[in-house]
Amino acid sequence: MxxxxxxxxxxxxxxxxxxxxxxxxxxxxxxxxxxxxxxxxxxxxxxxxxxAGGREYGDRPRIRAAWLWAGDTGVVSGPAAAWWHGMLDRGPSEVTVTVPRRVGLRGYPGVRVRRRDLDPDDVTHAKGIRLTGHALTALETAITVPDGSAFLDRALQKHVPFHDVYLAYCRNMGARGFARAAALLTAAADRADSAAERILVTLLRAAGITGWTPGLPFQQWKIDIGFPAERIAIEIDSWAWHTDVQRFRTDRFKGNALVGAGWTLLRFTWHDLTNRPDYVIAQIRAALHTAAATA
Known part of the structure; x- marks a missing residue:
């Protein structure tokens, strides 16, 4: 035929x-x-x-097939939507499709159905399918992937303004997993530095490390966390999306001045503090041990 x-x-x-x-x-x-x-x-x-015969069943047709199956009320969401928007390099093994609460669809192997009534502002069309917009996609993916903080950082740099993500969070407060989204969003806000410093202080106290001072004055700057007796300075790098050119230069001037004055400089990122705290503490202990051995 x-x-x-x-x-x-x-x-x-x-x-x-x-x-x-x-x-x-x-x-x-x-x-x-x-x-x-x-x-x-x-x-x-x-x-x-x-x-159709001869067609490859890769990430793109696999995600589109899930949406075609769900019909016009379905919305591709989570990491599958992130891949479709270009936020992820690889499609997820499981595609999530969000449908209205009244819709009685059940998923099939490789496709999970989530029932939730989405705000129209959180739904968009791209390349022939309905999916969550950039802002909600960034949030829902950040709470799903292993290194959510790094993912959200990249999304804020390249794909969506912070304000839009914040509004998407407000529209979806109370949704499953959004307590985690709140923590990530707080860290990404303008007070990200103080949030990171609080985490580092908690880590230092839990490790029983003493002798440090937050906001230690040094020349015209302040050291994020300083050990004045050992002349060790710990600086926490801001999220990349949140760092403008002037701040980047200022941080480097300060770092060079510290090293020039004989301080040991340790730099950590938000991702270090949240994803590998043992590494952070080990680096600080090693620096303290070296300072004590050469005193």
């Missing part, structure tokens, strides 16, 4: 995918789809969704 040209164009626009309902509309009945699946290498990749 020869396919109608409009169906061929549809397959081209949909990465080689077609739903049984779309095929019926173009004079291609479901029994023919099944025959193609049996004889011509077509593949049923989701309930009522078929991939």
């Amino acid at each position: 020869t396919m109608h040209p409009t169906l061929l164009r549809l397959l081209q626009a949909q990465d080689g995918l077609v739903t049984s309902a779309q095929a019926e509309e173009h004079g291609f009945p479901t029994r023919t789809l099944r025959r193609r699946a049996q004889d011509d290498g077509w593949e049923r990749v989701a309930p009522r969704v078929y991939l």
Whole structure:
């Protein structure tokens, strides 16, 4: 059976995918789809969704297939939406589709359904599918991927303004996982430095390390955390999205001045403090041990 040209164009626009309902509309009945699946290498990749023979089933068609299966009320969300927006280099193994609470869909292997009524401001269209907008996608992905703080940092640098992410958080307060989102967002706000310093202070106290002073004056600057007796300075690098050119230069001037004055300078990032605190404490202990041995 020869396919109608409009169906061929549809397959081209949909990465080689077609739903049984779309095929019926173009004079291609479901029994023919099944025959193609049996004889011509077509593949049923989701309930009522078929991939034309010879087409590769990579991340893009896999995510589109999940949305086609969910229908017009479905919204691709989480890491799958992040990949679609260009925020992740690789598509996730599981695609999440958010549907309204009233919709009774159940997922299938590789596709998870989340029931939630999304605000229209959190939904967009891109490359032929509905998905969460950049702001909500950044938040929902940050609370899902292993290094969420690093992911959110990159998203704020390249894809979405902080203000938009904050508004998306406000619209979705109380949603599952958003307590974690609140912590990440607080750290990404203008008070990110003080939040990071509080974490470092907590780590130092838990490790029983004493002799440090927060905001220790040095020339025209202040050291984030300083050990005056050992002349060790700890500086916490701001999130990249939050650092302008002037601040970057000032931090480097201060660092060079510290080293020139004979201080040992240790620099840590937010990611160091939250994802590898043992490394941070080990580096500080090593610096203190060296200072004591050379005193």
